[in-house]
Amino acid sequence: MDLEVYSKDKKNIWNEFVCKSKNATFLMMREYMDYHKDRFTDMSLMFYDNKKNLIGILPANIDDNELISHGGLTYGGFILDKKMKTATMLEIFDLLIDFCKGRNIKRILYKPVPYIYHEIPSQEDLYALFIKNAKLHIRNISSSIKLDTKNDYETRRKRQINKALKNNLIVLETRDYNEYWTILENNLMEKHKSKPVHTINEIINLANIFPHNIKLFCSYKESILLGGIVVYENKKNVHVQYIAASEEGKAIGALDIIFDKLINEIYKDKEYFDFGISNENKGRYLNEGLINQKEGFGASAVAYDQYILYL
DSSP, X not given: OEEEEOOGGGHHHHHHHHHHSSSOOGGGSHHHHGGGGGGSEEOOEEEEOTTSOEEEEEXXXXXXXXXXXXXXXXXOOOEEOTTOOHHHHHHXXXXXXXXXXXXXXXXXXXXXXOGGGOSSOOOHHHHHHHHTTOEEEEEEEEEEEEGGGOOOOOHHHHHHHHHHHHTTOEEEEEXXXXXXXXHHHHHHHHHHSOOOSXXXXXXXXXXXXXXXXXXXXXXXXXXXXXXXXXXXXXXXXXXXXXXXXXXXXXXXXXXXXXXHHIIIIITTTSSEEEEEEOEETTTTEEOHHHHHHHHTTTOEEEEEEEEEEEO
C-alpha cells in the first residue's frame, strides 16, 4: 500500500474517483475545493493498494502542525472505493499516521462524512478512529428528514404556509443571486454581525461550475423577492443553506412555502432533506429557535462529528 500527496496534474483522477466512490458529494470535486485554495495549504492525499489501484482519497489541508480534513469543508474524511474493507481501512490509517509523523504533524482533525450522504454504508473510518483512540472533539447537530417516512408539520409551520398561500406567494428557481444576496447579507449583519461564507462572486462562480448541484429557490409576491434558500443537491439527498427572508417575507411565510415545495414536490424522490446544523461554540451551544423551526417540518437529529487523533 502506498500514498501520494495530491497535485493538480491528478485533478481528473481525483474527480473520477469522487464520482464513483461510495460516500462523496460534489463538495469533494477539485473545482469546489479549490475555489478558496488561497486560504488553505492543501495536503490532500491519495491512497493506493498493492496493485496500484486508487482505493481512497483524503481531502485535507495543513495548518502549522495539524492535518485537517478539510478546513474549507463542512465535512471531509476519507472518500472510499465501494469495495473498501474494514481491515484495509486500518492499514490506511497506519499509513496516514506514519506519513504525518514523518512530517512532524502532531495531530489530525478528522471530519467524517455524515451517513446521510453515503451512497452505501461507509463507516469503516469511524471504526479505525476508535481503534486509534481518537477523541470526539465537536458534535454539531443537523436536522434531516427521511423523505419516504417524513413526519407531519407542526401547526405553526402549517399556519405560515397558509399565510403564504393567502398572499399569493409563488416559488421559483432563479439565477438572480445578486438580488437575493442583498437580503441574506442584511439578515446576517443584523442578527450576527457577520457575512456569508461565500461572497456573491464566489457563489455565482460555483453555481456556474455546478449548475446541477447548486440552485437558488426564492419566493415572490408579484415581482418582489421576499425570501430564498440555496440548495446543494447530491445524488440521493439535498442540503439547504443560506436561508433568509425580508421582514415582510418573515411575516407571511416566505420561507415556509419554499421549504414545503422543496420537500413535497421538487425533491420528494430524494432520500434525505438536510437542513444543516443549529450549533455554535463547537457544538456546545444549541440555537433552540433555529432548530425548532427545522424540527417543525418533521426533521430529526443527525450528528456532524469531528475527531482529534493525537500522534
